[in-house]
Amino acid sequence: MTLAAQKTSYVTTSIPYVNANPHLGFALELCIADAFARHRRIRGRRVRFVTGTDDHSLKNVLAAERAGVPTSQWVTDHAAAFEALNAALGVSADDFQRTSANPAHAPAVRALWEACARRGDLYRKPYRGRYCVGCERFYEPEELDDGRCPEHEAPLETVEETNWFFRLSRYAGVVREAIESGELRVVHDGAREETLAFLRGPVRDVSVSRSAARARGWGLPVPGDPSQVIWVWFDALTGYLAALGYGGSDRSRLDPFWWGDGERVHVIGKGIARFHAVYWPAFLESAGLPWPTDLLVHGYLTVDGAKISKSGRTIDPAPLIAQYGADAVRYFLLRHVRTARDGDFSIARFLQAHDAELANGLGNLASRILALVERVTNGRVPAPGVELAVDQELRREALGLRSEVDGAVGRLSLDEALSAIFRLVDATNRYVTAAAPWEHAREGRAARAAGVLRTALEALHVIARELAPFLPATSDDLRTRLRAPPLEAEVGWNALASGVPLSRGAPLFRRIGTEASRSGTIG
Numbered sequence: 001m002t003l004a005a006q007k008t009s010y011v012t013t014s015i016p017y018v019n020a021n022p023h024l025g026f027a028l029e030l031c032i033a034d035a036f037a038r039h040r041r042i043r044g045r046r047v048r049f050v051t052g053t054d055d056h057s058l059k060n061v062l063a064a065e066r067a068g069v070p071t072s073q074w075v076t077d078h079a080a081a082f083e084a085l086n087a088a089l090g091v092s093a094d095d096f097q098r099t100s101a102n103p104a105h106a107p108a109v110r111a112l113w114e115a116c117a118r119r120g121d122l123y124r125k126p127y128r129g130r131y132c133v134g135c136e137r138f139y140e141p142e143e144l145d146d147g148r149c150p151e152h153e154a155p156l157e158t159v160e161e162t163n164w165f166f167r168l169s170r171y172a173g174v175v176r177e178a179i180e181s182g183e184l185r186v187v188h189d190g191a192r193e194e195t196l197a198f199l200r201g202p203v204r205d206v207s208v209s210r211s212a213a214r215a216r217g218w219g220l221p222v223p224g225d226p227s228q229v230i231w232v233w234f235d236a237l238t239g240y241l242a243a244l245g246y247g248g249s250d251r252s253r254l255d256p257f258w259w260g261d262g263e264r265v266h267v268i269g270k271g272i273a274r275f276h277a278v279y280w281p282a283f284l285e286s287a288g289l290p291w292p293t294d295l296l297v298h299g300y301l302t303v304d305g306a307k308i309s310k311s312g313r314t315i316d317p318a319p320l321i322a323q324y325g326a327d328a329v330r331y332f333l334l335r336h337v338r339t340a341r342d343g344d345f346s347i348a349r350f351l352q353a354h355d356a357e358l359a360n361g362l363g364n365l366a367s368r369i370l371a372l373v374e375r376v377t378n379g380r381v382p383a384p385g386v387e388l389a390v391d392q393e394l395r396r397e398a399l400g401l402r403s404e405v406d407g408a409v410g411r412l413s414l415d416e417a418l419s420a421i422f423r424l425v426d427a428t429n430r431y432v433t434a435a436a437p438w439e440h441a442r443e444g445r446a447a448r449a450a451g452v453l454r455t456a457l458e459a460l461h462v463i464a465r466e467l468a469p470f471l472p473a474t475s476d477d478l479r480t481r482l483r484a485p486p487l488e489a490e491v492g493w494n495a496l497a498s499g500v501p502l503s504r505g506a507p508l509f510r511r512i513g514t515e516a517s518r519s520g521t522i523g
């Protein structure tokens with residue numbers, strides 16, 4: 001991916017069912033999508049970043065029935081918890097879409113359905129199959145694990161009814177070729193291979209409606225056939241287009257963000273890769289619409305080694321964020337979970353990373369440099385001095401960081417981007433120790449002491465800027481302390497204004513302590 005200015009980036013998360021409150025796995029997805037969208041914005045792209053909830057799932061209906069409340073109230077209450085998580089994590093979404101509340105959603109789904117129908121890709125057929133409500137999909141016998149859903153390890157229900165079918169078989173070849181050629185990039189080796197294996201097999205047409213009775217009347221009716229509601233995945237996927245105004249008369253977002261030559265990026269979990277890598281491009285191709293360009297697929301998050309959905313073991317991200325701050329949670333999820341791999345969360349590792357890398361690494365570097373500036377140069381930014389080889393070496397490393405971060409974000413290895421930033425944190429810490437500006441100051445070499453501090457401040461500024469997509473609050477805080485130019489400004493080395501007074505401020509991260517990291521529990 002090239003990062004040309006003025007290009008557009010449309011970035012979405014998946015839209016989760018709201019049958020329960022959000023867990024840490026969805027917080028991971030929000031953090032990935034947010035860091036990606038922020039990175040694009042900082043690099044001068046025009047970005048539209050959308051998240052939201054999928055209200056039309058049968059799972060929501062069943063959860064509401066169990067709780068004894070109307071479905072509409074259930075989805076409203078639970079969507080609020082997802083919206084609150086966005087705010088708590090500092091997610092920079094431009095729009096939060098609820099499929100049942102967005103007035104543009106139903107017209108968009110109807111428009112896509114009608115476009116596929118005009119192409120002759122929708123037909124009615126009696127059908128008998130095994131359905132998993134958890135996945136909201138039918139399974140073929142050979143896909144089952146001992147008769148159970150491989151995703152949920154739950155028994156399936158047998159459903160027999162006349163449904164509307166989509167001619168998926170017609171599009172398997174074109175979708176397969178696009179994934180093979182990289183025209184549709186699936187960033188996750190496992191998900192890509194599984195998708196291609198599925199597309200190389202005999203691909204059957206897919207049922208895209210349910211009887212209205214079985215859906216308890218919840219969902220959108222099939223145009224011209226009110227006895228059926230549209231399959232929740234056809235409905236939910238269209239949310240990505242509805243968020244841009246598809247099906248309406250205002251094309252001010254649809255044209256640049258869906259029809260333009262920019263990128264269209266869905267950030268999703270690997271469990272729903274097939275819906276996005278097979279069905280979605282097929283529906284779009286049938287309707288004569290462009291496809292997404294990139295599917296950024298993250299892995300599953302386990303907690304203490306156990307899968308969240310299977311064990312019932314879960315971590316509510318809200319108290320974790322309330323206690324340690326959004327950036328501490330973002331940091332762990334973005335650096336210690338490899339972006340396109342499965343990862344594990346444990347409170348002990350979280351606290352250890354917090355203390356070792358944020359408090360001792362980054363936080364200590366900032367306090368150390370700012371304290372030295374206070375003592376050695378009267379709290380003011382020193383002018384650039386004569387550079388020695390050690391200074392040049394740190395400058396080269398710092399100025400190379402931006403392209404390392406760009407490369408890692410382009411590969412969706414956000415963990416590698418953060419690792420590169422923290423290599424510079426370590427290098428700058430080593431530089432300050434080796435260059436020992438306090439000794440030069442003590443021994444009357446004021447110019448050298450000031451020159452070292454200037455170099456250290458510039459490196460800290462590069463770190464603060466590159467951290468912005470990942471730890472936005474920390475980046476803002478640090479750049480405020482440095483009286484740095486705005487993020488939007490294109491700046492190079494020696495970007496800080498000389499002679500400006502700096503504020504040292506409180507530690508960026510307070511150590512929690514090893515005692516807490518041994519006994520700590522959350523939620």
Ligand SMILES: [Zn+2]
Nearest residue numbers: 132135149152
């Ligand atoms: Zn399932």
